[in-house]
Amino acid sequence: MAMTARQERYVRLAMPWLTLAVLLIAWEIACIVFDVPEIVAPRPSRVFEVIVQRWDLLVRFCLETLWTTMIGFVLAIGFGLLLGLAIGASPFVYSGLYPLLIAFNAIPKVAIVPILMIWLGIGALPAIITAFVISFFPIVVNVATGLATIEPEMRDLMRSLGASNYEILTKVGIPRAMPYLFASLKVAATLAFVGSVLSETVGGNRGIGFLMLSASARNDSATTFAGLFAIAIMGVAVYAACALVERRMTRWAFRGELVR
Amino acid sequence: MTAPDFASGASSPLVELNQVSLAYGEGREATLALADATMRIAQGEFVAVVGPSGCGKSTLMKLVTGLIPPTSGEVKVRGERVTRPIKGVGMAFQNATLLPWRSTRDNIMLPLEVVEPHKSRLRAERAAYFDKAQKLLASVGLGEFGDKYPWQLSGGMQQRSNVCRALIHEPQILMLDEPFGALDAFTREELWGIMQALWLERRFTAVLVTHDLREAVYLADTVYVMSRRPGRIVKIRKVELPRPRTLETTFQAEFVDIVHELRERIQMEHG
Known part of the structure; x- marks a missing residue:
């Protein structure tokens, strides 16, 4: 069965939705067939019911999580970019900071949330900082990699023209690091959600993490799952936004796909 | 001498290497890449350096341009000892x-954004520089490709752009490190012609590193043959064939004789 190019495109666009539908239907059927009690795993239809019933509440808590996540993410971009440039451009900064960064990244972030709470109390600030702390690492590593992999010939050529290190950085290094930066943003954005929800769940009085925690304390599984769905949807939306920006900003790095 | 005779040309060459050696690494692990190289390159001369791979040909280029300092001996350009990257150099690898991320034309104009006096004039005289880049592109047959991106060009076109980028700021010295090495034979021979035409028009001093002996004899006034690592200069051969040389020249007895003579000397290194 041969498909035209247009048909193939439509099918590819429909594939994620079809997969999602199949998964949800399988889940629904499994719950009915095995007679799973709602407190263990609510049926998807029940979760949707709750989403509709508690729409206002969910949106309010989601927005709280969304903006703390975004502030943490934006901070991570700024800080990650600067640190990545410093590490990629200077071997001294690299050897000084890189081992520390790896050590820091190995610490489970759930361990630092209580410390943040002691310092900052509860509220938005611990969530912002957790989102920031968990998401800057991939940005730093990617930007530094982009800079460190400048072709030696290009560096020689720039030096032979009398270019300063700053000129090599701005004319070659930074544009070259951009695709690496945008690739890392997609990972970092989803990590930022992990960070803020983590902080809200460990202790707090706001955000979708807090909503899920209090719902599960009331044995309200359907609401807890509704919260999970909400986080997943926000994650996908932010990922898609990052991917879109990536396409716009670094079209040249996708040259293979321009042909199609 | 095939090089043009300037008033002081014969007595003070543009580039001078005296007993230059270079070792990579330190102490016991040091490897000698280049040993006791002595060269005199006159203003406007086209020099080719040939030799087996890994003989330090590229090292020689980095030494002349001041990208790396010699371990011993001295490199002089315009009579001055070279201690850091020298001015007025174009390079193509x-x-x-x-x-x-830059169009072909913007790529070619990159040196103008870095090298003075162009750097400070570029903004004000953008149109004039744009024309200059366009003319240079046209002279290598890429007049219509300025707006294309490098990845939309063939390998031969990319190398022509590469040579344009090395020449846009009108350097006194052009360094070519196997610039045609990765191209197919036909494209390579076509680029020899283009390279020669550019040189006849502008008369820059050129140093070409290659392991293609025909390429060396076609383009150069003087061919330096290097030994295996550690590279030493084992033969200097003047090529006094009339210019412009053509593909036809490459089949003439004199041309073939020179190629054979060089070939034999290099064979000894492998023997």
Whole structure:
């Protein structure tokens, strides 16, 4: 069965939705067939019911999580970019900071949330900082990699023209690091959600993490799952936004796909 | 002498290497890449350096341009000892290293954004420089490709752009490190012609590193043959064939004789 190019495109666009539908239907059927009690795993239809019933509440808590996540993410971009440039451009900064960064990244972030709470109390600030702390690492590593992999010939050529290190950085290094930066943003954005929800769940009085925690304390599984769905949807939306920006900003790095 | 005779040309060459050696690494692990190289390159001369791979040909280029300091001996350009990257150099490597986010024309204009006096004039005289880049592109047959991106060009076109980028700021010295090495034979021979035409028009001093002996004899006034690592200069051969040389020249007895003579000397290194 041969498909035209247009048909193939439509099918590819429909594939994620079809997969999602199949998964949800399988889940629904499994719950009915095995007679799973709602407190263990609510049926998807029940979760949707709750989403509709508690729409206002969910949106309010989601927005709280969304903006703390975004502030943490934006901070991570700024800080990650600067640190990545410093590490990629200077071997001294690299050897000084890189081992520390790896050590820091190995610490489970759930361990630092209580410390943040002691310092900052509860509220938005611990969530912002957790989102920031968990998401800057991939940005730093990617930007530094982009800079460190400048072709030696290009560096020689720039030096032979009398270019300063700053000129090599701005004319070659930074544009070259951009695709690496945008690739890392997609990972970092989803990590930022992990960070803020983590902080809200460990202790707090706001955000979708807090909503899920209090719902599960009331044995309200359907609401807890509704919260999970909400986080997943926000994650996908932010990922898609990052991917879109990536396409716009670094079209040249996708040259293979321009042909199609 | 095939090089043009300037008033002081014969007595003070443009580039001078005296007993230059270079070792990579330190102490016991040091490897000698280049040993006791002595060269005199006159203003406007086209020099080719040939030799087996890994004999320090590229090292020689980095020494002349001041990208690396010699371990011993001295490098002089315009009578001055070289201690840091010298001015007025254009470079082209085997790998074209064009920046994929810039159009071909913007790639070629990159040196103008870095080298004085162009750097400070570029903004005000953008149109004039644009024309200059366009003319240079046209002279290598890329007049219509300025707006294309490097990855939309063929390998031969990329190398032509690469040579344009090395020449746009009108350097006194052009360094070519196997610039045609990765191309197919036909494209390579076509680029020899283009390279020669550019040189006849502008008369820059050129140093070409290659392991293609025909390429060396076609383009150069003087061919330096290097030994295996550690590289030493084992033969200097003047090529006094009339210019412009053509593909036809490459089949003439004199041309073939010179190629054979060089070939034999290099064979000894492998023997």
